[in-house]
Amino acid sequence: MTVAVICGGVGAARLLRGMVGAVPNTELIAIANVGDDLELHGLRISPDLDTIVYTLAEAVSGERGWGLEGESWQAMEMLSHYGGADWFSLGDRDLGTHLFRTQRLADGASLATVTAEIATAWGLQFRLLPVTNDRLRTMVTTVAEGEISFQEYFVRRQHDVAVTSVRFDGAAAARPAEGVLEALGAASQIVIAPSNPAVSIDPVLSVPGVRDVLAQRRDVVVGVSPIVGGKALKGPADRLMAELGREASAVGVARWYQDVIGTLVIDSVDADLADAVRQLGVRPVVTDTIMSKYGVTESLTETVLTLQSPTTDPKRGTGMD
Numbered sequence: 001m002t003v004a005v006i007c008g009g010v011g012a013a014r015l016l017r018g019m020v021g022a023v024p025n026t027e028l029i030a031i032a033n034v035g036d037d038l039e040l041h042g043l044r045i046s047p048d049l050d051t052i053v054y055t056l057a058e059a060v061s062g063e064r065g066w067g068l069e070g071e072s073w074q075a076m077e078m079l080s081h082y083g084g085a086d087w088f089s090l091g092d093r094d095l096g097t098h099l100f101r102t103q104r105l106a107d108g109a110s111l112a113t114v115t116a117e118i119a120t121a122w123g124l125q126f127r128l129l130p131v132t133n134d135r136l137r138t139m140v141t142t143v144a145e146g147e148i149s150f151q152e153y154f155v156r157r158q159h160d161v162a163v164t165s166v167r168f169d170g171a172a173a174a175r176p177a178e179g180v181l182e183a184l185g186a187a188s189q190i191v192i193a194p195s196n197p198a199v200s201i202d203p204v205l206s207v208p209g210v211r212d213v214l215a216q217r218r219d220v221v222v223g224v225s226p227i228v229g230g231k232a233l234k235g236p237a238d239r240l241m242a243e244l245g246r247e248a249s250a251v252g253v254a255r256w257y258q259d260v261i262g263t264l265v266i267d268s269v270d271a272d273l274a275d276a277v278r279q280l281g282v283r284p285v286v287t288d289t290i291m292s293k294y295g296v297t298e299s300l301t302e303t304v305l306t307l308q309s310p311t312t313d314p315k316r317g318t319g320m321d
């Protein structure tokens with residue numbers, strides 16, 4: 001039984017934590033977004049990959065959800081001293097990750113190879129793969145300024161600007177990293193983690209071949225809604241969905257992923273939306289999904305992993321587990 005998890009950043013890392021405890025490491029593979037990546041100070045930075053590594057290594061900053069616990073910021077202070085780019089906070093230890101990745105990529109290693117080296121150095125045993133080794137950059141068009149990069153939107157402007165469209169620069173030419181399509185084709189279950197559909201999951205699905213595999217294997221694809229009671233638990237997913245003209249609700253998420261998921265796990269507060277999800281041909285599964293609550297990560301993981309595909313499930317279509 002192998003489980004492939006399609007991941008963005010913080011929300012995905014939390015679910016992965018539950019998965020690692022419940023699925024043998026050899027049977028778990030995380031396929032992560034790289035559309036958030038950026039080059040800054042001549043360094044190659046991969047926030048979603050690093051957030052997963054640091055979280056699963058139990059080293060992530062609990063307060064921030066990204067970067068390392070117990071960081072110092074001496075390098076950033078020197079940058080500020082010179083009037084350098086200090087809008088994207090890079091801790092002194094986190095910088096070591098970016099220095100290593102940048103050098104290894106310059107040596108000619110692929111992002112997948114470097115990511116495996118970094119994950120191994122942190123003692124992670126499950127496979128963490130970038131969806132592609134090629135350049136892929138989420139670009140956001142805002143009402144006020146036109147097109148800006150994802151981190152300029154998310155961090156520099158604190159995602160506090162209205163968005164009119166999102167695109168994934170480089171997607172058409174991007175090739176799935178070695179093993180991505182094979183893993184998605186062979187997995188007994190594929191999970192779309194509760195990350196931002198518009199800017200964290202869609203970039204992964206935009207890499208040619210990925211969406212097709214999920215659509216073909218829709219029966220074994222399970223989404224976990226990142227929208228609970230019409231709100232995102234963290235970040236701008238609800239606002240972004242609304243700004244992009246989509247419904248910011250569990251039903252909106254079901255519609256967003258309708259062609260690639262057979263099941264959507266929605267939070268108990270959205271139990272009343274189960275029928276509307278089912279009307280879309282997506283099996284609703286109602287359970288607690290707010291992982292910041294004690295024990296929910298374990299129960300959510302258990303629910304996801306014990307799901308049978310909707311077409312073989314004897315309780316076909318009920319989904320009201």
Ligand code: FO1
Pocket residue numbers: 008009010036045046047048050051066067087088089090094151154155200
């Ligand atoms: N998020 C912020 O809100 N402010 C930051 O200064 C910031 C720096 C940063 C550095 C490294 C890293 O791996 C993540 C960082 N993040 C920061 C979070 C990052 O923008 C988001 O985690 C993702 O890109 C969205 O999932």
